[in-house]
Amino acid sequence: MKISLNWLKDYVDIGLPLRELLDRLTMIGLVAEEREERADDVILDVETYANRPDTLGHLGIAREIGAMLRSPLKDQTWPLSDLPVRTSELVDVQILDEDLCPRYCGVVVKGVKTGPSPDWLRTRIEAMGLKPINNIVDVSNYVLFATAQPIHAFDLSRIAGPRVLIRRAKKGETLRTLEGKDVALSPEMLVIADEKKPMAIAGVIGGEDSAVTAETQDVFIESATFDPASVRRTRKELEIQTDAAYRFERGADISFAPHAAIMAASLLTQFGGKVAREPVDVYPRPRKPKEIVLRSRRIAEILGVEVGDAFVERTLEDLGFALKANQQGLWRVQVPFFRVDIEREADLIEEIARFFGYDKIPVVVPPFEILEPVPSDKDRIRKLSQGLFHFGFDEVINQSFADPERESMLRSGKSPVEIRNPISSKASVLRTTLLGGLLENTAWNRNRGQEGVHIFEIGNVYSWNENAAAEEQSLGLSTAGPLGAPHWKGKPAETDFFHLKGALEAALENLRYAPIVFEEAACAFFEEDYSLAVSFKGQAIGRLGQVHGRLLDLYSVKGPVYAAELNLELLFSKQARPFEYVPLPRFPGVVRDLSFLVGRDVPYQGIKLAIDKLGLPHLEDFGVIDHYAGANIPKDKKSLSLRFTFRNPKATLVAEDVDKAEQKIVKSLKSAFKIQLREGGGSS
Amino acid sequence: MxxxxxxxxxxxxxxxxxxxxxxxxxxxxxxxxxxxxxxxxxxxxxxxxxxxxxxxxxxxxxxxxxxxxxxxxxxxxxxxxxxxxxxxxAPAKPKREIDLTLPGEKRYRGVPHPIRLFQREIEDIFLSMGFSVEDGPEIETDYYNFEALNFPPHHPARDDWDTLYITDKLLLRTHTSPVQIRVMEKQKPPIRIVLPGKVFRRDVPDPTHLPMFFQLEGLVVDEGITFAHLKGTLEFFLKRLFGDKIKIRFRPSFFPFTEPSAEVDIECLACGAKDPECRICGGTGWKEILGSGMVDPQVFKNVNIDPEKYSGWAFGLGIDRTAMFAYGISDMRYFFENDLRFIRQFDLK
Known part of the structure; x- marks a missing residue:
């Protein structure tokens, strides 16, 4: 809100240097900045709040300053030059919808010499950043910026009847607004109509047909109160924003309506206007001021400081409240009509705090008793991230928005959640996978000279699921290019599928989610024969593979890129293995290597499961130490070498026991996978 | 023996x-x-x-x-x-051939995203005071995002939280405050929590605005909680985050869900309150860092907590925005471009 320092001085004496005034205003909650300097004036920009429509005019800001400086407001008088006739004899005003218009005042001013405004008025209008139009329009704007009460001037000669009806619009009615825009009206909207048709949209904008022109002589000035929610709905529906609507939707001072009409009429007398003897004031259900009980004790309970009863009374009175003390420490407080924001005791306590000074409220560290912490995923997420950092993956965070076209090309198999009012068509859905963002990040970094891009993201993906919007916390991983910078000791290795898989395995194992099962499964993200499905305890939790060429083209990334996506929600819903300390072995272990040929199409995962299934009591660990296919090996075979560690934690293992276990393994693998032991491949 | x-x-x-x-x-x-x-x-x-x-x-x-x-x-x-x-x-050893001044091996360790790093820094301060961390859904209902927080339907206050809608009743949360409601619905006081998370606003991207950013809110509900406690706890927090000497200012403000409400400023780190032309603080010497206030009694009523028996305070700050201020980052968009040269710097922190 623009505020002219000179204009403020019409209402209150300030007597403070500007800087100090601004600082003190800040400390009562009005942040003001110096916006511009004019001839002999300073224009401030004051930040106002949605609940304080009273501060949307100079009078309201002056009230705050008056209370802050304990300086009374100056009286203003608005002399009228009376016609011998009442407004009600000239215009018939009727409210047909009291809910949407609780009060309507109007006054007729005749014989106004329409023309350019005098300098004093032009200066004020220009200070508000507006262009002066003519004296009648400028007076309307002047009243609005002075008092925050919007008023409207109709050309009396263009009001049919003349009757002024405040009613809901009829179906099919239209209006050409002052801005020259034709709008269709609906019965939810309140209009100001004459006998024949709507003249204005109540509280929002006037119509062209009834507007004052250069020829206007007689005007009907409207000053009313409209239902805030109705004004807001209407102006949103019509997409019209005006200074009047801005104030009405926040709430106008219902007691002030007739004063604003008189103020405008009085100003028009300066241009030859003669004012009808009595304004019209239709106020079918006059309101009583709100009354709130305020307890002295409660103020201290909320603020943590005793402000003193005298301070409470003084402050509220300075702000225009009326206090009746019922008994010690309890007041009945009457709220002035211009404070639409004050409804409860808490609101009054805030007023007291504002003028007491937030800086004077003591700083007390509360004596916090011990509370049991609420369990959360935070620790698991931290640990998971740690595991991935260790493998050289950097963390990224992408926007949750996605381009619907790209999203459909990713083929996540989920239906995206659409945003009804997106900022751009390129960000109009929510991502259904983390993969798109990771590929975008890879392209971005490649274009800036970074060849090795190994990244992960933990965040939500979203989808429509049986008519509900679902969001699932997910982990996305991708790796491309060299694993490190060139170094004199040797060229860095290129990433591959197993770097990705290793990182994933380690991170999950670190969280004690084991065993994780990998199985070949096709997935639209990945090359046909280059992807695995990941599951834990029978629950599918994600997939990994080599990113499909079509996606590399889509994101302009040179491959290969390997990526994975896991649903953490599903994973975390499963119980991880509890941590258990295992004492150091007191007896030596026995290591045996086993080399064999096996069909190329036999996955290691199968062999591993088969060995696990044997449940050998002393098999401590085993793993692949060599894998080879090529020269010296039949075309349809591969050679695998496994290393087994056997140990009996309670005694020294006897060779025969190890032999027996080894034979069991060989037998089982032979029958399940037709393995052939290689020469020297077994130790027995 | x-x-x-x-x-x-x-x-x-x-x-x-x-x-x-x-x-x-x-x-x-x-x-x-x-x-x-x-x-x-x-x-x-x-x-x-x-x-x-x-x-x-x-x-x-x-x-x-x-x-x-x-x-x-x-x-x-x-x-x-x-x-x-x-x-x-033994004869004299042949002279060593390798140049020992050659650079050592480089082993690359991944780094957390700076927003997470800063988020954890803030979380850890509150964890040390016995707060717990909670989160809730990013797709919210109008009720949790607005109504329960004392934004009546058709209230202009909603304009300050420009919203991305999915349906009439579903939206992308504009703040993490709905989690306050969800927690108070299921847990009776005493409550002491912080709520970090992604939030969304219908803001056109520019150096200081993005349609998605990170917020962290805190909530304390107990018997006998006062505005003086709010000041005490937040001052402790800000001094831990920005150093003991930082100047802090509380000033009145408005949020529908707190009453009284306070905006908290700290002295401008960019100019030390010395540059009248400072771009960060606009020459005021102060930088707005968080919003706070005493929980509005209507909010308590909405979750069936008796406002006569309990009181509480809440605060909220932008994680990315605070990080920008703390490190002098000029453009918020850097956080989500995910340029590794940007991200990796923060490992040195």
């Missing part, structure tokens, strides 16, 4: 071993080596000879053990002497 005698014997032998190690390290020439040999192995007065003499004092059952100890020592002495002899005789 070994006898005291045997234990003393063992200690003597250990002492000789230490002595041997220390002295051999100082041998530079054959003469010194001879002296060392004489000292330990002389038939007449060498240490080994003395120990062998002592063997006679042991009981028969301990004699073999003691004998083994002496033998082990003797072997060790001989090995050492041979090694020293070889060292003294």
């Amino acid at each position: 070994p006898s005291p005698n045997l234990r003393t014997f063992q200690n003597t032998i250990d002492a000789y071993k230490t002595k041997l190690a220390e002295q051999s390290a100082q041998i530079q020439d054959p003469k010194a080596l001879d002296e060392l040999r004489h000292q330990f192995l002389s038939r007449k007065r060498g240490y080994v000879t003395i120990l062998l003499e002592e063997l006679k004092t042991f009981a028969p059952e301990e004699k073999p053990t003691a004998g083994q100890l002496v033998n082990a020592l003797k072997n060790e002495i001989q090995e050492r002497l041979e090694a020293l002899e070889a060292r003294l005789k």
Whole structure:
């Protein structure tokens, strides 16, 4: 809100240097900045709040300053030059919808010499950043910026009847607004109509047909109160924003309506206007001021400081409240009509705090008793991230928005959640996978000279699921290019599928989610024969593979890129293995290597499961130490070498026991996978 | 159990071993080596000879053990002497060829995203005060995002939280405050939580606005909580985050869900409140850092907490925005471009 320092001085004496005034205003909650300097004036920009429509005019800001400086407001008088006739004899005003218009005042001013405004008025209008139009329009704007009460001037000669009806619009009615825009009206909207048709949209904008022109002589000035929610709905529906609507939707001072009409009429007398003897004031259900009980004790309970009863009374009175003390420490407080924001005791306590000074409220560290912490995923997420950092993956965070076209090309198999009012068509859905963002990040970094891009993201993906919007916390991983910078000791290795898989395995194992099962499964993200499905305890939790060429083209990334996506929600819903300390072995272990040929199409995962299934009591660990296919090996075979560690934690293992276990393994693998032991491949 | 005698014997032998190690390290020439040999192995007065003499004092059952100890020592002495002899005789080592000033191996460790780093820094301060961390859905209902937080339908206050809608009733949360409601619905006071998370606004991207950013809110509900406690806790937090000397200012503001409400400013770190043209603080010397206030009684009523019995305060800050201010980052969009040169810098923090 623009505020002219000179204009403020019409209402209150300030007597403070500007800087100090601004600082003190800040400390009562009005942040003001110096916006511009004019001839002999300073224009401030004051930040106002949605609940304080009273501060949307100079009078309201002056009230705050008056209370802050304990300086009374100056009286203003608005002399009228009376016609011998009442407004009600000239215009018939009727409210047909009291809910949407609780009060309507109007006054007729005749014989106004329409023309350019005098300098004093032009200066004020220009200070508000507006262009002066003519004296009648400028007076309307002047009243609005002075008092925050919007008023409207109709050309009396263009009001049919003349009757002024405040009613809901009829179906099919239209209006050409002052801005020259034709709008269709609906019965939810309140209009100001004459006998024949709507003249204005109540509280929002006037119509062209009834507007004052250069020829206007007689005007009907409207000053009313409209239902805030109705004004807001209407102006949103019509997409019209005006200074009047801005104030009405926040709430106008219902007691002030007739004063604003008189103020405008009085100003028009300066241009030859003669004012009808009595304004019209239709106020079918006059309101009583709100009354709130305020307890002295409660103020201290909320603020943590005793402000003193005298301070409470003084402050509220300075702000225009009326206090009746019922008994010690309890007041009945009457709220002035211009404070639409004050409804409860808490609101009054805030007023007291504002003028007491937030800086004077003591700083007390509360004596916090011990509370049991609420369990959360935070620790698991931290640990998971740690595991991935260790493998050289950097963390990224992408926007949750996605381009619907790209999203459909990713083929996540989920239906995206659409945003009804997106900022751009390129960000109009929510991502259904983390993969798109990771590929975008890879392209971005490649274009800036970074060849090795190994990244992960933990965040939500979203989808429509049986008519509900679902969001699932997910982990996305991708790796491309060299694993490190060139170094004199040797060229860095290129990433591959197993770097990705290793990182994933380690991170999950670190969280004690084991065993994780990998199985070949096709997935639209990945090359046909280059992807695995990941599951834990029978629950599918994600997939990994080599990113499909079509996606590399889509994101302009040179491959290969390997990526994975896991649903953490599903994973975390499963119980991880509890941590258990295992004492150091007191007896030596026995290591045996086993080399064999096996069909190329036999996955290691199968062999591993088969060995696990044997449940050998002393098999401590085993793993692949060599894998080879090529020269010296039949075309349809591969050679695998496994290393087994056997140990009996309670005694020294006897060779025969190890032999027996080894034979069991060989037998089982032979029958399940037709393995052939290689020469020297077994130790027995 | 070994006898005291045997234990003393063992200690003597250990002492000789230490002595041997220390002295051999100082041998530079054959003469010194001879002296060392004489000292330990002389038939007449060498240490080994003395120990062998002592063997006679042991009981028969301990004699073999003691004998083994002496033998082990003797072997060790001989090995050492041979090694020293070889060292003294050996020709000068060929000059090392490798340039030791070449750079060492580089092992790359991944780094957290700066927003997470900063989020954890803030979380940890509150965790140290016994707060818990909670989160809730990003797709919210109008009720949790607005109504329960005392934004009536059709209230202009909603304009300050420009919203991305999915349906009439579903939206992307504009703040993490709905989590406050969700927590208060299921948990009775005392409550002490922080709520970090993604939030969304219908803001066109520019250096200081993005349609998605990160917020962290805090909520305390208990008997006897006052505005003075709000000041105390937030001052403690800000001093931990920005240093003990930081100047802090509380000033009145408006939020529908708190009453009284306070905006909290800290002195401008960019100009130290000295530059009237400062771009960060606009010359005011103050930078708005968080919003806060006493929980509005209507909010308590909405979750069936008695506002006469309990009171509380809440605050909220933008994680990314605060990080921008703390590190002097000029453009919020850097956070989500995910340029690794940007992200990796923060590992040094």
